[in-house]
Amino acid sequence: MAYLTLKGLNKIYPNGFHAVHNFDLEIEKGEFIVFVGSSGCGKSTTLRMIAGLENISSGEFYIDGKLVNEKSPRDRGIAMVFQSYALYPQMSVYDNLAFGLQLQGIDEDIIEGKVMKVAKILGLTDYLDRMPRALSGGQRQRVAVGRAIIRKVDVFLMDEPLSNLDAKQRVTMRAEIAQIHRETGATTIYVTHDQIEAMTLADRIVIMKEGYIQQVGTPYELYFKPANLFVAGFIGEPPMNFIKATVKGGCIDINGTKLDISANLGQYKNAYEGKEIYFGFRPEHIKLGAKEGNYVLPATVELTEMLGDNTNVYINIGDVNAILKVNPHEAPKVDTDICFSIPQEYTYLFDAETEKVIG
Ligand code: ADP
DSSP states (O other): OOSEEEEEEEEEOTTSOEEEEEEEEEEOTTOEEEEEOSTTSSHHHHHHHHHTSSOOSEEEEEETTEEOTTSOGGGGTEEEEOSSOOOOTTSOHHHHHHHHHHHTTOOHHHHHHHHHHHHHHHTOGGGTTOOGGGSOHHHHHHHHHHHHHHSOOSEEEEESTTTTSOHHHHHHHHHHHHHHHHHHOOEEEEEESOHHHHHHHOSEEEEEETTEEEEEEOHHHHHHSOSBHHHHHHSSSSOOEEEEEEOBTTEEEETTEEEEOHHHHGGGTTTTTTOEEEEEEOGGGOEESOOTTSEEEEEEEEEEEEOSSOEEEEEEETTEEEEEEEOGGGOOOTTOEEEEEEOGGGEEEEETTTOBBOO
16 A cells, blocks of 8 residues: 555535545655646645545545544644745744744754754745744745644645745745755645646646546656646646547548548547547647648748747637747748648647547
8 A cells, every 4th residue: 555545535515515526546655746726626625635624525545554534633744834824923933933843842952953954954044033024925935834844744735835925936935845855755745726836846746627636647747648638738838739620531621731640540540530539739849841741730820929938829720729839030920821840749639529638
């Protein structure tokens, strides 16, 4: 059995709302797991069931082989960092960090050693005498993280810990969280709606929609081998382009351009004859111009956005819209007609009805 085992977890709130459905997951010791999905998909509810802050309606949760459904949050060996920092406003940074340990009656010398160590990891050494109101948002969040990691815990839960920070602070704190994880080795479950945070921090990502797990995998697997249309559209920025089409003789017709997709359909060619599919490709996988052996499509440029390292090109293929990501030096002009190539190995097909990937 894995270190943490979540078996068929369900959450039905007292008002009857079924927020989490049959959540199954095995987590190894020391793993950094990220729950990601849009707001309301059940990430926090699942995390709160793990923390013991929300009772489990049905299913089983094991820590190190022991069933802990009925155990109180304190007895689970879990620390949690929330979105809001919840520091004690009338206590210095030092006391905020030390308080939990003081309550446990630990020797003050030992506490001081621990506070100094955590302060060093988090770059708070020069701020130990300050009150929370005299700290920036990023520094306050560091204190909140410090309070959680100062206790020796086996499992560390974080619920959108960076959402109150500005964009720059988020990037810095993200790197610090990764560093803390390397140093403490604590099994971590981190909740976010931000796919970049998920991709950069996770060993494995659990992507959720409307209370259901959509896919569990490494960032690489989710990006290159999405299980369905939702995952393909969620991971990646700008998102994957999808074009709906009907398969006829192993081909699809995109506004008058016929593409033979038999190679992508492979063994499913006959099964999809006459059926609707989504033809998917990522903005960053195309090349401008016509390349032999690729799928080549003509398009009209609607709008361009120069972002520095790349330019997003918004195109129309008849009434189909898509986005291409190109080198700014090669960006086509607005209102011009272009063509672009999609390598066959970077093309994804999805069943239009089930939305599952084909093949
Ligand atoms: P997320 O963390 O992914 O944003 P949540 O787990 O907070 O989502 O919420 C999942 C769903 O459960 C949402 O539709 C939310 O409105 C609902 N929900 C959360 N808390 C309660 C509650 N106490 N009672 C009823 N429904 C709730």
